Amino acid sequence: MWSLHEVDIVSQPMIRIEGLTKSYGTAQALRGVSFEVPRGQVVGFLGPNGAGKSTTMKILAGFVTPTSGVAQVNGIDVSVDPVATRRLIGYLPENNPLYEEMMVRDYLDFIADVRGVPKSQRQTRIRSAVERCGLGSVLGKDIQQLSKGYRQRVGLAQAILHDPDLLILDEPTTGLDPNQIVEIRNLIKDLGREKTVILSTHILSEVQSTCGRVLIISEGKVVADDAPERLTTSEGGSVTVVLASRSGVPLRPEQVRAVLEQVPGVTGVEGAEAEGGDTLGFSLRYGAEDIRRALFDAAVRNDLCLLEMKRRHVSLEETFRKLTGGEAARSGTPARAEPEATPYAA
Numbered sequence: 242m243w244s245l246h247e248v249d250i251v252s253q254p255m256i257r258i259e260g261l262t263k264s265y266g267t268a269q270a271l272r273g274v275s276f277e278v279p280r281g282q283v284v285g286f287l288g289p290n291g292a293g294k295s296t297t298m299k300i301l302a303g304f305v306t307p308t309s310g311v312a313q314v315n316g317i318d319v320s321v322d323p324v325a326t327r328r329l330i331g332y333l334p335e336n337n338p339l340y341e342e343m344m345v346r347d348y349l350d351f352i353a354d355v356r357g358v359p360k361s362q363r364q365t366r367i368r369s370a371v372e373r374c375g376l377g378s379v380l381g382k383d384i385q386q387l388s389k390g391y392r393q394r395v396g397l398a399q400a401i402l403h404d405p406d407l408l409i410l411d412e413p414t415t416g417l418d419p420n421q422i423v424e425i426r427n428l429i430k431d432l433g434r435e436k437t438v439i440l441s442t443h444i445l446s447e448v449q450s451t452c453g454r455v456l457i458i459s460e461g462k463v464v465a466d467d468a469p470e471r472l473t474t475s476e477g478g479s480v481t482v483v484l485a486s487r488s489g490v491p492l493r494p495e496q497v498r499a500v501l502e503q504v505p506g507v508t509g510v511e512g513a514e515a516e517g518g519d520t521l522g523f524s525l526r527y528g529a530e531d532i533r534r535a536l537f538d539a540a541v542r543n544d545l546c547l548l549e550m551k552r553r554h555v556s557l558e559e560t561f562r563k564l565t566g567g568e569a570a571r572s573g574t575p576a577r578a579e580p581e582a583t584p585y586a587a
């Protein structure tokens with residue numbers, strides 16, 4: 242039977258962020274960010290440049306102090322007990338700082354030591370990280386000799402060395418070629434089977450293929466939080482139709498357009514490509530509601546033959562642009578107020 246304490250820990254969200262704000266001098270990087278991430282979820286953190294993704298991640302990882310608000314990992318407040326929360330976290334910072342002149346083998350050994358991995362477990366942990374990240378062939382090489390893809394693998398290996406429950410990955414695929422992106426993405430997917438992961442990225446397709454949930458942040462605030470597919474379907478889309486007359490009486494475009502405009506859920510009608518002959522083509526915009534049944538019924542009622550009907554949801558890219566669009570370029574960034582994050586502290 243579980244003790245009360247164990248039940249408490251299991252029921253805690255892995256991440257709880259409440260009303261987080263962060264100012265760097267006069268620049269406000271975060272303006273009240275709140276969200277929770279339950280255990281085992283893989284979350285994509287999206288946002289334009291300067292939206293506040295890295296700042297949120299650095300606060301969670303305990304490298305930056307928030308101006309106000311709460312950041313908890315597994316129920317522990319990061320600013321109250323950063324040592325305890327860092328034990329639960331594997332962090333891959335943006336730009337993946339590594340000791341260039343160190344051999345991969347020595348670097349991992351050094352990180353394991355700094356993280357306090359007990360000597361008796363060290364070799365097993367290193368072997369497991371090396372295996373998972375496919376580093377076997379480069380263990381004897383200096384980090385500076387490695388390709389960008391392999392450097393990212395080393396970054397991921399250091400993040401998982403102490404077997405943390407939560408992985409915080411800041412733009413893990415930036416600067417990689419398409420093959421390397423697929424490799425690192427698969428590795429993250431694999432890690433996501435047993436760990437909670439929050440990853441930031443500018444690659445929208447990455448979120449769709451890797452994450453069960455997406456958080457979009459813009460100008461220091463969360464502007465969307467949903468499953469990637471729901472985020473796009475709830476934004477609506479368009480249906481293109483090709484219509485012909487059933488009675489043989491030639492179609493009159495303005496009459497057909499008027500019929501289509503009356504279909505419940507349709508928010509706009511534009512002419513589109515037809516098939517020639519006596520056919521007419523239209524593109525219908527709709528909101529959250531699926532209009533296809535109503536469209537079919539309207540065609541039957543008005544003696545129209547529906548030759549073709551094709552629905553297209555808005556893409557995640559369109560949703561992203563709509564939610565974060567018009568972001569004014571930030572100016573007047575003050576001098577850096579916090580030290581750069583390094584992956585070495587335990």
Ligand SMILES: Nc1ncnc2c1ncn2[C@@H]1O[C@H](COP(=O)(O)OP(=O)(O)OP(=O)(O)O)[C@@H](O)[C@H]1O
Pocket residue numbers: 265268269270288289290291292293294295296297335571574575576577578579
């Ligand atoms: N150490 C710092 N000192 C001063 N301003 C900072 C510092 N770090 C971040 N900022 C500012 O805070 C805002 C948020 O930056 P942050 O790096 O969190 O955004 P981001 O979403 O991660 O951006 P990117 O996608 O470009 O990495 C930006 O305006 C940035 O210039």
